[in-house]
Amino acid sequence: MSANLTIVEHPLVQHKLTLMRQKDTSTAVFRQLLREISQFLAYEITRDLPLETRRIETPLQEMDAPVLAGKKLALISILRAGNGLLDGVLELVPSARVGFVGLYRDEETLEPVQYYFKVPDGLDDRLVIAVDPMLATGNSSAAAVDLLKKAGATNIRFLCLLAAPEGVQRMQEAHPDVPIVTAALDSRLNEKGYIVPGLGDAGDRMFGTK
Numbered sequence: 028m029s030a031n032l033t034i035v036e037h038p039l040v041q042h043k044l045t046l047m048r049q050k051d052t053s054t055a056v057f058r059q060l061l062r063e064i065s066q067f068l069a070y071e072i073t074r075d076l077p078l079e080t081r082r083i084e085t086p087l088q089e090m091d092a093p094v095l096a097g098k099k100l101a102l103i104s105i106l107r108a109g110n111g112l113l114d115g116v117l118e119l120v121p122s123a124r125v126g127f128v129g130l131y132r133d134e135e136t137l138e139p140v141q142y143y144f145k146v147p148d149g150l151d152d153r154l155v156i157a158v159d160p161m162l163a164t165g166n167s168s169a170a171a172v173d174l175l176k177k178a179g180a181t182n183i184r185f186l187c188l189l190a191a192p193e194g195v196q197r198m199q200e201a202h203p204d205v206p207i208v209t210a211a212l213d214s215r216l217n218e219k220g221y222i223v224p225g226l227g228d229a230g231d232r233m234f235g236t237k
């Protein structure tokens with residue numbers, strides 16, 4: 028679709044995603060699969076992190092070995108469904124700083140309204156990875172990225188499980204500098220803003236709510 032969108036087509040990701048889509052998949056299995064897929068997505072979204080060398084000693088000799096350069100990265104969960112991606116990504120990048128952005132949709136204006144915002148300091152010096160499983164209309168994702176930019180972030184990436192073309196387009200218009208990594212690009216949104224074929228409400232499915 029565009030240079031700024033990466034679809035992780037790894038067979039294990041696609042298999043696990045199919046299991047997640049099935050309506051009879053239990054809450055516990057859904058959550059576990061999301062955690063597993065999040066690690067493949069995290070692998071992809073961090074594949075070009077800058078490295079520097081550090082002098083270390085192995086049991087046999089000294090060597091200049093690669094380690095991550097720069098400040099710890101910041102993972103930002105877009106509440107509430109973003110939390111389902113957080114733990115898996117944190118397992119791969121345990122020293123990451125973590126922030127949360129809470130937005131709800133005003134039923135009259137249909138605009139996202141912020142109800143919570145707590146992010147690590149020094150965002151301007153960090154790679155910031157915003158996580159939200161479903162990139163649907165893109166309104167809340169674009170609003171969350173707006174808030175992160177206002178807080179100083181200049182290097183932001185967006186990690187999601189499923190994307191709709193409408194959401195990708197919205198994000199790319201609002202934030203063309205933000206690369207998106209996802210497991211699949213689905214067909215469309217339905218009249219209620221759900222991704223089709225999708226997997227339903229990701230938050231409800233991972234938390235067992237209705």
Ligand code: URA
Pocket residue numbers: 108161163220221222223225226227228229230
């Ligand atoms: N959010 C969800 O959880 N599912 C969708 O299909 C769209 C938005």
